[in-house]
Amino acid sequence: MSTATFSSICFNQGFLRKDEAKIRNQRVKPIVGGSFVLSAKCMQSSEKNKKEVHIGLLGASGYTGAEIVRLLANHPYFGITLMTADRKAGQSMGSVFPHLATQDLPTLVSVKDADFSNVDAVFCCLPHGTTQEIIKGLPSHLKIVDLSADFRLRDIAEYEEWYGQPHSATDLQKEAVYGLTEILREEVKSARLVANPGCYPTSIQLPLVPLIKAKLIDHGNIIIDAKSGVSGAGRGSKEANLYSEIAEGIYSYGVTRHRHAPEIEQGLSDAAQSRITVSFTPHLMPMIRGMQSTIYVEMSKGVTIEDLYQQLRKCYKDEEFVKVLDKGVVPRTHNIRGSNYCLMNIFSDRIPGRAIIISVIDNLVKGASGQALQNLNIMLGFPETTGLLYQPLFP
């Protein structure tokens, strides 16, 4: 497919402007139990730039926290009233992230000094382990989207095995809804606590779940080779992430045992309604952001590559953020940088009966903060694309 056709499918300026206009004029129905209803009054006040929903950002001084601040700068209804940090508590966000210095933001405070009385919803951008300790102490009126892995695995024993620590908030775990938006949107609508998926699991489940649900691929033979930019590891310095360790090379890690394997298998097994295991190897690439999952599958007996392609097209035809490209077009991380899009395609392997899927996302956006915002929009009854219609950065 030509570049022109590709742009017209995914990122046509006119299309996005039209869609944005539609969102801004939309009156949103209340969700059951939801606290926010966009009324004519609210729309007027938002036009005066008054933000209706007060957001707390826990772990604001990390990469995903900063990405949420960047996204919310263009959100007409969500304003940040509280931001927390650990080592950076007491500092201004502009001093921690100079690219955000033009925004009027609260000073970073320690979680123990945080006042949630004027907060409606929080994004929790903290390391796993720490997260559950902090979330279990939060007031119950808050809607929460947690970006860590603490509430993703339903099986507590599995969590404890893969994360090497006991789970101390098992009741909250039972309440949590897994927020793979395009697949579990209905569940997200009524959730109070959403466990935002990991970046690898997002890029992998989005193409595989519809194929598995339609019984088009063999469950026993799924091989995933995935690659991530270094920002996936967070901002805290680690020897393995030094420039001299990453540049000019590829690093395979978590070989045979990466903690995202059980999360991926949980989602695929739900889709199959039987236990699925996968071969999964992640790699660290000498790039800052972006993620590609290349997935090798065996088609079910009598199924063709056209069946797989049409199934993905059908499943995602009305989705803003998941695009199945025209036949033959190879998804590239260059085409999703800084955006909430997942681009995917499927190819017939040279070996009969096999197919190759390529799926790309920005690990910090669709793989973390973007999907988190998409989920909070849904939880509060706002159009899910609000504040997210960013064009990708290219080159």
Ligand SMILES: NC(=O)C1=CN([C@@H]2O[C@H](COP(=O)(O)OP(=O)(O)OC[C@H]3O[C@@H](n4cnc5c(N)ncnc54)[C@H](OP(=O)(O)O)[C@@H]3O)[C@@H](O)[C@H]2O)C=CC1
């Ligand atoms: N980076 C990515 O692409 C993705 C990340 N995630 C997950 O999202 C979460 C955040 O990731 P990311 O932003 O990359 O991480 P960072 O390491 O960049 O940031 C972590 C944040 O948590 C704060 N923090 C660390 N320890 C504590 C503590 N003990 N008490 C209170 N606050 C603390 C840090 O504060 P300070 O800096 O001031 O010390 C910082 O604000 C993690 O669970 C991560 O696994 C999920 C998907 C993708």
Ligand SMILES: CC(=O)N[C@@H](CCC(=O)OP(=O)(O)O)C(=O)O
């Ligand atoms: C490059 C890199 O290190 N990536 C991280 C995954 C980022 C992510 O999604 O982490 P959570 O599951 O904690 O949310 C890793 O492999 O552990």
